Amino acid sequence: MGNFGQLMDGFVVALTMHHVMIMVIGVLLGLVVGVLPGLGAPNGVSLLLPLTFTMDPIAAIILLTSMYWGALFGGSTTSILFNIPGEPSSVATTFDGHPMAKQGEAVRALTLAFGSAGFGAMVGVVVITLLSGWVANFALQFGSPEYFAVYFMAFASFIGMAGGSPFKTLVCIMLGLAVGTVGMDTISGEGRLTFGITQLTNGISFLIVVIGLFGIGELLLTIDEGYKFEGVKAKLSLRVILRTLAELPRYWVTLLRSALIGCWMGITPGGPTAASFMSYALGRRFSRRGKYFGKGEPEGIVAPETADHSAGSCALLPMLALGVPGSATAAVMMGGLMIWGLSPGPMLFTTRPDFVWGLIASMYLGNVIAVVLVLATVPIFAWILRAPFTVVGPLIAIICLIGAYTVSNHIFDIWVALAFGLVGYVFKKLDYPLAPFVLAVVLGDKAEDAFRQSMLSSGGSLSVFFEGSLVATMMGIGILLLSLPLLTALFGGLFRRGAEEGQTSRP
């Protein structure tokens, strides 16, 4: 109950005209940053940081977090419209969002994404409000074996759930792991797979991979197969938006499941990107309409978006309570906190309750403002879609290349993005799934570090993964998820045969 009283105090802090204005500005800036792939939330926040030096810490953190919300929402926009994920965590949104937009339902897809994202974020903030004290202690229980178990679960859910040829999935995962290996190895401090190219020593940025695979890959595919974008049909009436919002409660099972996955992955070190993938994979498995996933299924948007945003909100908690940033954006914000004279960590809740609870209260408001503002932008984006491909095509190409450059201001990255564009095109032509590849690039490196740290600390014994009750449970669930398709094939093959065929036969 103490938390509730403090939250009310927080609202008193956050609900001033000055702070609400800052939220609006932050969200708008975030939307711009999120829509441009590559620029992204971490870059946007660090660009804004110098402005906050003269502000008081509460206003400053509200500005930065509002920008973060805006960027998270903006990231889904380009995913759906152009198949370019504006943020890494909106990759999974492209799987169904873009097909829906292609079928002329862009407005519905965008509204679904923003509505479920808003719901996810709200669940995340409620979890933070209720469990802040407990979560900090819980997060301390995570040693390297537990980290590995979390990543293992994410992998397992994806491998176990993915449709299509298991062989192709495996190939994609292996290639993804190889890409994730490039660069400086944390454990040995040596460069790997850099081929003597200095630009590669810092690794291949995940964002560039994604811009190439999805943005440029899709562009090449469109040129090859002809433009089939039915954007013209997109109606921009308010009624469509409202009707879609009213449709949302119908997906309550997916919403709840995804929000839970999101919160779990946000509190544990999984993070928003892994959360959205895991939620998509589980959605595909457990939804009655799972076999339509990937072809423009509304639930295929709801699942990753809800998880992404609940994870994004929950990920701020480890930053505040432990001083460990859960994401790149959180790392920049933490730097900001220190410059403003605050030290994130377990004592922040006691030393500066006004700051912590003001921030949490602003998360409620900021997300509401973000949903309203972003819904207001839907007609603008729908209008862009009416332009012919001769206009939109070059525009996408430019956005992709600028995006690749802005990630870290390297010309070299543009070439990398183009190379991955070719990879994406070839993968799609040969019907290799992109999702496992992307997941391996995101998590492979972290999973490897966690595994090797566990091995170093246990002296090479694999039993560490089954010693504690927490780690053993997670590994158990992971193994179960991994073997689920095998089990269903063994026991329920007869019943599910029809559905399996629906999943495997992709055009």
Next chain:
Amino acid sequence: MKITSLRNGASLRTGVLTASALAVGLTGATAALAEWKPNRPVELVVSAGPGGGSDIFTRVVQAALTKNKLVETPLIVVNKPGGSGSEAFNYAEDNVGSPYKVYFGTQDAYVLPLGTKVNYAMKDLTPVASMVFDVFILWSNPKASGINTAQEFVAKAKENPGKVRVAGAKAKDADETVVTLMERAAGIDLAYIPYKSGSEAAIQVAGGHIEANTNNPSESLEQWKAGNQKPLCVFTSARLTDKTVVADGMSWADIPTCVEAGIDVKDFVQPRTVWMAADVPPEAVAYYTELMKKAMETPEFKDYTTRNVQITKFMAGDELKTFLAEQTKNYEKIYADNNWLLPASQ
């Protein structure tokens, strides 16, 4: 060899300076030397990504200079973390002579070329200043590991050779270096486990998963207050001076030095350094040296050094050059002992 050549270079440069000052002195142009000012935005290039120690240091300097209106042109922080930070110094090589780019780093500028193949050499950099020193502390989790003092730590490591785990940030970087120094000084064998950052390593110790870690004070401060970590000893030759009580009735000044505690590693500190590219106008170097000195006097910067329990020591000019030469020699020895030197330079 190295020191003498550095010394020669230094005296040569001052020689040129005096000569040119003399030559133009009569015409009254000496004032121009002190009056060089940037007339367009200046890039502050950081050899680390956003959020890290070097990044915060640079942004504090940026905030201190802008807030107190010590510069008129905008200052832009640019992160170049590629290749462990060598990207930033490589950028200096690409921008020879540019007085609009100032580089911020640690010992990385002169240590990186020892162990990795990098695209720059020390001759591509002009040292400007060294502003503060970050100190390193050995921490334990007294509740989980039962280690309360440095002596207990050494005793435990002697009983279980290779079994006591020490966490730190990255491989072959400052943390692993100090761990190897500690092993050699105390005749112990530790298991070093690298994490991505110092705060991640601290959490592993706070959570009781690892016995100890080495860290800058600020990275473990909050965990100390929360009772999850305890400082065992500090790697400096004299105790820290800050006497404000932090936790358990203990202040920073109450932490014994590692030498007192029987681990003979003194003055392992991390300088926060400022550089420019080679061949920049000497008056620009003079301008930025003066500017950094002014930044250190601001309340913002003083807050920063207090919060991070740093040792404030401003060094520039010849003093800095001597210091850098000594440091490079020390590191060469450590790297040779650890077998970390680049095969080519062995």
